[in-house]
Amino acid sequence: MYCKVCFDAGKPEEVFTSHSVKNEFGMVTCVTLLSHNCELCGCIGHTPRYCPAPSRPKMFCAFCRDLGKEHTDHNMWENGLISCWELMNTGCTNCGEMGHTPKYCTADPPKFCPVCRDAGNDYDHDLMENGIVVCEYLLSLECPNCGELGHTRKYCTKPPPKFCPFCKQSGKPYDHDLKEDEVVVCKELLANECTKCGNMGHTPKHCTFPSKKERLQRAKDGEKLGDLLEEAIKNASAPRSKNKGLKKYVRVL
Structure with missing residues (x-):
């Protein structure tokens, strides 16, 4: 014999194996079940699962659920009125009244100034009114x-104001443009000699003249000497203070 009720209740093995829940006539004989009070109707002799009383609708409180608390022992509303004590004792951060949250507040939202908030000032005022700035700080x-x-x-x-990164990096006044229509107009840069090729108007970072390593590799790959010289002459034709780019190029070849 085996009694599931006593087994679920944690009774010793000699107890739940000594009898059945019901006898051969279908009548409850388990002493544990006969003394159990049903949580649904309050009567003894059965559990809520087998309760003959009409089932009551489950209670539910969304506010308590969102707080991570038990929410099945009461409803949030009854007859159109709030019945949840947690919600009734909650103050709205928008208007200060009790019984609701800012999401359901009918009062006007508080004044707010994002400029003052970001600056660490008091920001309980409007930034603009009717499209006009009213914040004294702004x-x-x-x-x-x-x-x-x-x-x-x-x-x-x-x-935006004019800006020349070359002059700024050089520690000189830089309130002018570096280029106009993709052409260098900065006088300082135009007078600058590239230490890589000897040409004027750019820096080694933006120099298109092949490095010594690149020239050797291209010669090793079998590029014609005439093509390399033609490229060297083309680079040497640009304005320069010292015509040394072509000499270096030919010397390497």
Whole structure:
């Protein structure tokens, strides 16, 4: 014989193997089950799974569930009113009233200024009203792009200032363009002699003149001497302070 009720209840082996749940007539004979109170109806002699009473709808509280708490022992609403004590004791961070969250708040949202927040200032005020900036902090800011007050570089409508990276790197005034229509216009760069080829107007980083290693490799690969000389002459025809590019090229060959 075997009694599953006693087995599930953790009774000793000699207990759950000494009898069955029911006798041959279908009547409950297990003492453990006969003394058990049903959690659904409160009567003894059966479990909720076999309860003859009409089943009640399961209770559910979404607010408690989202908090990670038990939410099946009560409903969130009853007859259109909040019945969850957790929610009733919750203060809204938008309006300060109890009984709801900001998601369902009907009050106007609080004032907020992203510029002051990013600057570490008090930001419980509006940034703009009717499309006009009203934030005093932003109105006092000078745009580093155009020098005007009331906006940042990100929202400046003026074209960016001229900028020459070559002069900046050289420690010279760089408030001018480096190129115009892909042509170098910076006087400092135009007067600069490339230490690789001897030509003017560029740096070794942007030099197209083949290096010594490249020239040797191309000669080894069987390129004609005339083609290499033609390329050397072409490079040597550019403005230069010392006409040494061609000499170096021929000397290597």
